[in-house]
Amino acid sequence: MNNTMKKTLATIALSAALLSTAAFPALASEAPNNEKIVNSGANMSASYKLSDAIEVEIKSLLNEHDSDATKLGAVIRIKNMSGKVTRVPEYELRVHMADGITYTLQPSAKNPKSVQPKSQQELSYLSTVDRSDNVVLSDLSFVDVNLEVYPKKETTLLTLPLDASSVWNGSESKITKQTAILKWGEAFTLPSLRSPIQFSPVDIHKEITATGVSTVVQIQAVNPTSERQTVPGFGIDGKTESKVYSGNRAETTVTLDPGEKKYIHIVIPSDLDTEFSSLNVVTPEKFATATGEDTYRVGRLNILLPTGAATLGVIPAPDYKLGTPVKLDSTNKFVPTNVDVSLEELHITKNEDDGFNTAVAKFKLTNNSDRPIPIPAIQTELVSKDGYAYAGSRQAKTAFSVVPKASYVVSYAYALPSSETGEGLKMNLYSKQASGDISYKSLLATAKVPVQKNDVINNNLKVYPYDVKINNWSLSALYQQGNMAYNYRLKLDLDITQDKQVTVDAFNNKLLFELFDTAGKLVGNSTIALSGEGRIYNGTSAISLNANSEQLDFPLTVKVFETFTGESGETVKRLLTTFKQ
Template sequence: MKIKLKQVAMTALLSSSLLMSAVPAAWADEVSSAPVAVASAVYDLNDSLHVTVEGVYNEKTSSGVRLGAVIRVSNTSGQTLRIPDHELRLKTSDGIVYTLRASESNAHGVQPDSEVELTYMKVVKRTTEVSVTDLSLVDVNYDVYPKQETPLFTVPVGSYVWSGSRSEFADPAAVKAWGEAFTVPTLESPLTYQPVDISRSNTNQGAAYTVKLLVENPSEQKETVPALEIDGKSSTNVYVGKMVETDSVSLEPGEKKYVHFVINAEMDTVLESLNVLTPETYEQGEDDAQTFSIGKLNIQLSGAKTQAEVSYQYGTPIAFEKWNDVINQDLAIAMTELHVTDNADQGSKLAFAKFKITNNGVSPIPVPGFQAQLSSPTGYDYNGERQKDAQQSVAPGTSAVVSYAFVLPVSEDSDTFTMNIQNVIQGASAQAGSTALKSTIASYKVAVQGDDDRHSISLFPYTMDIKDYFLSQITAPGQTVSVNYIYKLQLNLDLTRDLKTIVDNNFSKLKFELVDSSGSILGSKSFGFTGTDRLVNGRQTLTFSNLTMDQIQSGVSVNVYETISTATGDAERLITTLK
């Protein structure tokens, strides 16, 4: 049988375009145009069956050399066609030819106007490496003697054989810059990908890198994200990454979605680039399944972790990444406060951040459970503790407040930070230990607000003016011969509030702490802005009893703290001292 060779690309057979493709377009907030893919070489088995080489695998292991190959067979006819039992062979640089065995899961036929992937493998028991130069598909007729062999096609593959974790991409077209759009070479999928974020979390097992890709479907039919693997590459090692989304991800025509990959590595690992691979499975018997991956592209990480360039103005709506599934489109979220205060008794500093969440819609919307992270200009990241039991939903035309506390070292003296708003990736905890994986959906520079004067204390949505105060000491007879000592703090407050912002009993409280001249704490009491025992406009008296000292002290001052309740306890911000 005479086999006709057909190539539908403007490249020669030796071109690495068999595996590497994708000419990127410029991406900003959106993909302006899809990358242009260079077609792989296609070979005709007959008028209806056509073959494309998707990848070749060659890796030296402790048990020998694993050789693998993946081809795609397409049926352009209107009827189901049987796939001929041809042999797939690999030739090495020293002239040896190895015949690979077909996976038992390989299809034996192709449905009309469709395609199938065929996987082949062979493990060679040898102690030295091999260098693969050619791939051939051969028609063997065993019905005659001697057997008759007819080569159908031969592909030179030496320049792009994937050799496992040791492989390097020789073709510059296979190396992509961070943020550059790409399609996955040799796959029929029209989906395009853009790397938009990489973040690191510390887990009990080491470091977990989370890579976020924006996927777009430029076709006119529904598409499913194919099985992909993204590995992290340091200067010395390669770390296998897995897709976070366990369910299949499908995109309608023109739709965009995010997909995430997690890469677990040692604690001190610094990744330099990412390898994009397609995982393959070879089966030989029910209990004998082997997997291998074939590299397609490399993404450089230089410039991927840059500080935000946009400076934030307090009170303005935050611009979130499009297509995130955390922030409802009818919600406007603005940062209203960021204060840093010394927390000397605990050997740290404390940062307080508040966010105003406004519902511009016509029905109640749940308060999104986003996370907050501060990054210093020197590269240190501080995770925020979200207030406990925050407001559950926001009514139409109103606003809610959510607070975060950040523990900073005493050595942190930055007056500007990068605020990263993050979402927790669902279903990722099993792949990254007990620490939840996060993905950044907004990032901006923010300047720390200065210390409050007692006549203008910001406690959004409140502004408080302590117009005047007086601390008195009172002795009162006890039930026995002892004497009780009581302090009374008379306050004259002027409280104003943003009337559209709703607060409940989970909102911040004010803690008044009595301190003597030596710094010893005599007692404290907390008051909220809601409820029966709340702070109000005008004059009021706060009583402190059950003191730690049994005698009147001189030089007593009052530290006033704003406190929020978090999952790890109360966080306190010193806002003023009354002396």
């Protein structure tokens, strides 16, 4: 039997064997902590012998159709099993369609020419064919074309049957292989990228900025090995019922030391009313020509999302008790580990004149170390039980740092609709991050938070870190001869106590007194500090309300507010109590 016949019979036997086995077997493994890790079974392939020294496997397959053309592509991983440098064979790669037509794919201009011993390389192939109909790939073959004889001689060396679920049909594709479909929160790996890194989706939220609306997906990456690893290139696309939105990774290069965990954020530009039903995990492929480079993405996994995930959140929010340290994510590098963050107050005040409610939250940052620590600019968000998110406006100015073994208080304000009762509110804490032109928020903690009642008991005002007890008050009129008008003075007898662990300064919230006449018109006001220069003290104090009234009014109303300036320059007020004379 001659060599040609031997080769042909061997090829037929190999092809028959391949037809009886799955070309893309799905793998599953267990994480060290027995948490199930889902491997991306889509596009995985066993290795097949192409020659004595060369084995091949399919990494990616593309069959992307648009209105007037079809893009056919493949990425082949070629492995040199020998102990010496081996030239990459110049075989043709052909794809066969279900209708019997065969296309030869063009090799990338950057395909390697050789493979080092016991190593591997990737070969990229791509062709665009003028077909306006949808075509189905049936198999792929490596063909040796001998042009030194006439007529040319073609020998099929290896044929691989293709499963439809292993072929990516473009961004509109639907991943159907069950091993490649995950529920939110399931951990996964990407074996097609030859990476041991374990990934877990931990947060998805919507952000509205001056540049538009984006959905941010937060993924935790863990290195379970004893060697340093680089996180492979991958992306995430958001899918609705009718459209696909492509995401951009904020961190392009991430390395992990053994056992280390880090977060990766994918920012997906979207519309305000966009609600994703699932996410596709995709990986990039490149094809080079003499004039440039063509890049496309291949889907590996599909992550299912619960309804309203981007607003309601997908992480269970534990119940929170005011005044206790918030359990921050251990991976975060934004808040030092020796700093405790606790929510001390959360009130909602009705603003009848403005038609909305104001929520005010006060966070205490406690420095447990022996050195000053900068105050982290934590971003906060309140989420209602039906999924509406309200971003917090941080007080405009704070101290630079917290002194050792002490605490500092930072206030936040939230504009809420008048219908918001505060029942079932959730608080999210974020760190603000930026990478190049991409900015995003990274989740630090989430919890269900209680709203405090605004009841004034025994004339005791809660203005953390102060308790202000009003023993007595009176309002008197002063006729100003020069202005020929009346001013009013509020006389207060107060007992003021302070949480001594909290350091206070001129940036602390103040008390605002507003005077209203019988018609409800504002006729005067005065702002008094509780700390710093010009502050109010224990005992008796007289406060001018800076009124300039042409007539003596009676009865009068004084409203007492806690107030501070928000980061956008807005004045935030929380009603504490009302005096009526």
